Amino acid sequence: MSVTTQSPSKADGVVRPQARAQALRAAGLLVALGVLALTVLLSIWLGSKDIPFLATWDVLWNSDGSNDAVIIHEYRIPRTLLGMLVGGALGLAGALMQALTRNPLADPGLLGVTMGASTGVVISLAFFGLSSVLGYVWFAFAGAAFAAVVVYALGGTGRGNATPERLVLAGAAVTAVMYAFNTAVLLMDPEAFDEFRFWNVGSLAGRYVDVLLPVLPFLAAGILLALLLIRPLNALAMGEDLGRALGTNPARVRALGALAITLLCGAATAAAGPIAFVGLAVPHMARLLVGPDQRWVLPYSLVLAPILLVASDIVGRVIAPPSEIQVGIVTAAIGVPVFIALCRKRKLAAL
Numbered sequence: 321m322s323v324t325t326q327s328p329s330k331a332d333g334v335v336r337p338q339a340r341a342q343a344l345r346a347a348g349l350l351v352a353l354g355v356l357a358l359t360v361l362l363s364i365w366l367g368s369k370d371i372p373f374l375a376t377w378d379v380l381w382n383s384d385g386s387n388d389a390v391i392i393h394e395y396r397i398p399r400t401l402l403g404m405l406v407g408g409a410l411g412l413a414g415a416l417m418q419a420l421t422r423n424p425l426a427d428p429g430l431l432g433v434t435m436g437a438s439t440g441v442v443i444s445l446a447f448f449g450l451s452s453v454l455g456y457v458w459f460a461f462a463g464a465a466f467a468a469v470v471v472y473a474l475g476g477t478g479r480g481n482a483t484p485e486r487l488v489l490a491g492a493a494v495t496a497v498m499y500a501f502n503t504a505v506l507l508m509d510p511e512a513f514d515e516f517r518f519w520n521v522g523s524l525a526g527r528y529v530d531v532l533l534p535v536l537p538f539l540a541a542g543i544l545l546a547l548l549l550i551r552p553l554n555a556l557a558m559g560e561d562l563g564r565a566l567g568t569n570p571a572r573v574r575a576l577g578a579l580a581i582t583l584l585c586g587a588a589t590a591a592a593g594p595i596a597f598v599g600l601a602v603p604h605m606a607r608l609l610v611g612p613d614q615r616w617v618l619p620y621s622l623v624l625a626p627i628l629l630v631a632s633d634i635v636g637r638v639i640a641p642p643s644e645i646q647v648g649i650v651t652a653a654i655g656v657p658v659f660i661a662l663c664r665k666r667k668l669a670a671l
Contacts, residue, residue, distance in 0.1 A: 420581075457534060
């Protein structure tokens, strides 16, 4: 009697490493969520006013109406939540934009969304006399949405659909026009310029529940829409022809992607001002960790970006008490050297 042994098939040898890689990526995402939770706790604890950790932990769950409780519940918690949402929105918008345009240097400002929000703020300050964050947040969002619509309309004119190259060129043109308009208006209105420069630096200071709640539905809708585009983006990464063969409509994906970017970037910029670097660098960090698969790049960007933004806000609060350094300055000061080091160590992940 002969005994035959069945050797592992070649497919098994391929599947097992893939399964291990997926498990490692999932574990890494859980670790990142743990780091985010720790960063959130530090943001609630640390600030320009020194509150002991045990006292912070106690009033966090049992608000007693004391000054410490008011600082934590009315200022630090809403500020931290807004930082998480803004960071996640910018990171996700950057990853989505880089995937759609096939441009590794794309960021949320490339399609004119950031400049559109700035134009909305300029109009609200110069022509309507609004000076509060809650007053001009709606103008900022309306300006971002208007810029996105104009860019997509210009990019879709002529023969063919709105290709990534057309969208980028249209975004550059709209950004230049709006920048010229903003500069002209602000030069003629010094008071509006003084108000605008504080918003333009990017900050979470002074943004509390009254700002968080209006932008929350737009941020939630943008995050959900972006995550729903993960599989179509992976299909388009193999080429438009193959993407169509797999049942993906490139024009519809780009239109929905542009809508998601508008919702994410417009609401985030309206709430906190233009914050540079986050949307550009975080997707690269995600790709260095998990590769080009959008099933992992987008979730990682959604988690890593809030870590960067909230941590930068913490640094800005404690580095020069009792004053604060705005988070937009800190993200550039911390993030740019890290990004340069990553670029020197390893080439930017191909898209």
